[in-house]
Amino acid sequence: MDYPLLLGIFPQVLLDGIILGFMYALIALGYTMVYGVLEFINFAHSEIFIVGAFVGVEILLSLRSAGVLDTLPWPLVLLFVLVAGMAISGALAVTVERIAYRPLRTAPRLIPLISAIGVSFFLQDLIRLVESIWRNAFNLVYPTMDQLNYRFELTETIDVPVKSLVVIAAALAMLWVLHVIVNRTTIGTAIRAVAEDQAAASLMGIDVNRIISLTFLIGGAMGGAAGVLFGVQYGLINPYSGFIPGLKAFTAAVLGGIGNIPGAMLGGLVLGLLEAFAASYLSLLTAGAFGAEYKDIFAFSILILILIFRPKGLLGEVVRGRA
Amino acid sequence: MLRVDSLDVAYGEIRALKGVGLEVGRGEIVTILGNNGAGKTTTLKTISGLLRPLRGTITLEADPLVGVPPHEIVRRGVAHVPEGRRIFNRLTVRENLMMGAYRRTDGGIAADLERVFTLFPRLKERRTQVAGTLSGGEQQMLAIARALMANPRLLLLDEPSMGLAPVLVEQIFHAIADINGQGMTILLVEQNAAMALSIAHRGYVLETGSVALAGTAAELSGNADVRRAYLGE
Ligand SMILES: Nc1ncnc2c1ncn2[C@@H]1O[C@H](COP(=O)(O)OP(=O)(O)OP(=O)(O)O)[C@@H](O)[C@H]1O
Numbered sequence: 001m002d003y004p005l006l007l008g009i010f011p012q013v014l015l016d017g018i019i020l021g022f023m024y025a026l027i028a029l030g031y032t033m034v035y036g037v038l039e040f041i042n043f044a045h046s047e048i049f050i051v052g053a054f055v056g057v058e059i060l061l062s063l064r065s066a067g068v069l070d071t072l073p074w075p076l077v078l079l080f081v082l083v084a085g086m087a088i089s090g091a092l093a094v095t096v097e098r099i100a101y102r103p104l105r106t107a108p109r110l111i112p113l114i115s116a117i118g119v120s121f122f123l124q125d126l127i128r129l130v131e132s133i134w135r136n137a138f139n140l141v142y143p144t145m146d147q148l149n150y151r152f153e154l155t156e157t158i159d160v161p162v163k164s165l166v167v168i169a170a171a172l173a174m175l176w177v178l179h180v181i182v183n184r185t186t187i188g189t190a191i192r193a194v195a196e197d198q199a200a201a202s203l204m205g206i207d208v209n210r211i212i213s214l215t216f217l218i219g220g221a222m223g224g225a226a227g228v229l230f231g232v233q234y235g236l237i238n239p240y241s242g243f244i245p246g247l248k249a250f251t252a253a254v255l256g257g258i259g260n261i262p263g264a265m266l267g268g269l270v271l272g273l274l275e276a277f278a279a280s281y282l283s284l285l286t287a288g289a290f291g292a293e294y295k296d297i298f299a300f301s302i303l304i305l306i307l308i309f310r311p312k313g314l315l316g317e318v319v320r321g322r323a
Numbered sequence: 324m325l326r327v328d329s330l331d332v333a334y335g336e337i338r339a340l341k342g343v344g345l346e347v348g349r350g351e352i353v354t355i356l357g358n359n360g361a362g363k364t365t366t367l368k369t370i371s372g373l374l375r376p377l378r379g380t381i382t383l384e385a386d387p388l389v390g391v392p393p394h395e396i397v398r399r400g401v402a403h404v405p406e407g408r409r410i411f412n413r414l415t416v417r418e419n420l421m422m423g424a425y426r427r428t429d430g431g432i433a434a435d436l437e438r439v440f441t442l443f444p445r446l447k448e449r450r451t452q453v454a455g456t457l458s459g460g461e462q463q464m465l466a467i468a469r470a471l472m473a474n475p476r477l478l479l480l481d482e483p484s485m486g487l488a489p490v491l492v493e494q495i496f497h498a499i500a501d502i503n504g505q506g507m508t509i510l511l512v513e514q515n516a517a518m519a520l521s522i523a524h525r526g527y528v529l530e531t532g533s534v535a536l537a538g539t540a541a542e543l544s545g546n547a548d549v550r551r552a553y554l555g556e
């Protein structure tokens with residue numbers, strides 16, 4: 001076995017895993033926050049995520065055709081794209097809740113779930129329709145910004161592109177802001193109160209519907225940010241690109257303990273790292289018997305094991321109080 | 324201050340209240356007595372907006388409350404301490420209290436925090452503790468304190484003695500009398516009729532969703548039916 005190679009790629013794989021993990025963590029927050037307040041899995045969240053990526057690519061493509069993409073300062077461009085993706089994904093999530101979930105709030109639990117799956121398909125095909133009319137394209141490529149693609153060569157086998165550092169920094173900043181909002185502000189305390197007991201929260205003067213909308217807004221905005229970062233990092237998107245990362249982020253949320261915000265962050269990181277290591281090491285360690293294409297089987301097997309032995313996830317499911 | 328007239332409330336097919344009427348004057352403690360399932364909790368939930376009546380009116384100082392959502396009713400000055408306390412177990416004591424003051428924009432929040440800490444010094448000691456780890460008595464104190472943080476005109480209390488040891492019941496009722504002494508109007512639902520009548524000015528007896536009897540606390544304490552059915556004689 002080629003130990004120097006195994007060791008040599010380790011930092012690179014670690015970095016890939018961390019990036020992937022933050023991506024999953026950001027998406028997972030949308031699932032887990034909504035679950036926390038409604039005990040409902042928003043299956044359309046994967047599309048809310050990918051809409052963020054489309055907002056990003058549309059803005060970047062417009063800037064490029066206007067010929068200003070490489071003359072504007074890139075941090076400004078990136079910040080603008082992030083905020084726009086967050087705003088539109090957040091607004092979309094709020095709208096979806098109003099139209100497709102709120103009228104079904106008192107219906108049996110399976111009904112809003114089916115509605116969410118319907119919204120998911122609807123959004124996928126809506127994006128496809130819009131992009132095929134607008135650009136006559138299915139796959140879209142994120143325009144590259146030269147400065148973002150600059151790579152720091154650390155060693156022969158390891159180099160770190162600027163964009164990866166930016167993705168990590170942006171994800172960290174967002175997770176920190178979310179943490180502060182949820183744990184240190186009155187509105188965040190109200191979100192936690194509604195998650196625990198809606199009727200009691202309404203007796204405090206909290207408008208429960210507004211807090212639910214706010215939860216969708218925050219979760220959607222995090223998803224939109226993840227979408228933009230996903231596009232910047234991986235480059236290629238299509239209307240169905242949200243599905244698999246969404247499913248994995250949902251898994252990450254379950255892994256960390258669904259409804260549990262720090263759990264979603266941890267679950268995302270664990271899953272991202274598992275996947276990156278499986279992708280790079282499986283074939284090396286098994287002498288080619290299992291290739292990188294088995295990474296998901298490997299990651300999900302470990303997930304199943306964790307769920308068998310820790311069914312409430314790593315940090316514990318947040319069990320809601322009396323409804 | 325509060326006036327309830329011919330209130331009908333149902334849970335689907337189950338009629339819980341039939342023509343309930345009652346009144347609470349400013350500065351009074353009025354108690355609602357009744358057996359399990361008589362409709363006491365239903366009455367309070369309807370006043371605070373958690374339930375919508377089929378029929379009837381509720382007015383707070385001439386202001387109609389029927390159809391107003393609960394979070395808005397709080398803002399108009401009605402605070403409801405629900406049955407079973409319903410404190411937020413995962414929030415700290417202080418966070419629970421701040422949720423009580425959620426809708427307030429006046430400058431009196433800090434002063435009211437001090438006021439409830441003076442009323443319940445135990446809560447001050449435990450203000451950074453997660454509320455789910457409080458004892459039953461402390462949780463009841465927190466539930467009452469949290470309602471007071473809304474700076475209400477009218478306080479609705481649903482069985483504050485539930486599940487508490489006699490000495491704690493004494494303490495809680497003492498606090499309720501204190502709060503009333505400072506001018507708060509209180510509508511008190513209780514199964515512990517003796518305790519309730521000892522601090523109330525007036526009372527109503529609910530039986531299967533209707534008011535069976537009404538009178539001053541002294542009248543009710545002296546009534547033979549009340550003594551037999553609720554005071555264990
Ligand atoms: N959520 C509900 N769904 C259906 N029926 C209900 C519901 N809540 C209460 N009821 C019924 O309404 C009636 C009045 O109940 P309520 O809770 O108001 O009684 P209560 O006087 O508060 O009793 P307790 O002293 O046991 O708390 C009862 O017959 C009860 O079974």
Ligand SMILES: [Mg+2]
Nearest residue numbers: 363364365406
């Ligand atoms: Mg009751």
